[in-house]
Amino acid sequence: MRWGLILLACFIIGCKDQASTQVESSTTLALDSSIVESSKPIVLMFYSTSCQPCKVLEQNLAHAKLQHLLSSFALYPIDIYAKDPITLPFATPTSAKSLRQDLHIYATPTLMLFDKHHLVAFKHIGILSVDDLALLLTLIPTLPENLQTQESKQQWLSSHLTHARASKGSL
16 A cells, blocks of 8 residues: 555646556655645645735635635645655655655645545636635535546636636636
8 A cells, every 4th residue: 555545637748647546647646644644635735935926816715705615634744945854744754845746736726635545636726715715615525526637627617707706706
């Protein structure tokens, strides 16, 4: 069980995944055993300390409207320039640099949402409003099982976000 459950499926087109049969193209990282045993979806928020939009996203995530929704997720803020190895949610400590490379984190803030199987469902660079975050946190647990790839999950979630924004007139 060296690899544990698959945590992260990223945007590597054409890459053959040797560690997982669940997603055709993915980068994998082993999860800490306590997280493997949990079926909680995961939120990774990649930030840097000097990033003003990161602070806005952090405030949005701390909004009272989201606290009940976030209680059913495992939330991990990760400083992409951290000097110390990053431990949780990973079984093996990893450097911020290798994590940035493995997950293709090129800007902050970057938010990655994982489904209950700990596979990437949504990746977003930039700020999301409280309403958008609430919708995403509501939709992640309800993802249709027939959506097998990160791309199909991203498209499904994005279409729901677009529809919600259009119905509010905030596009």
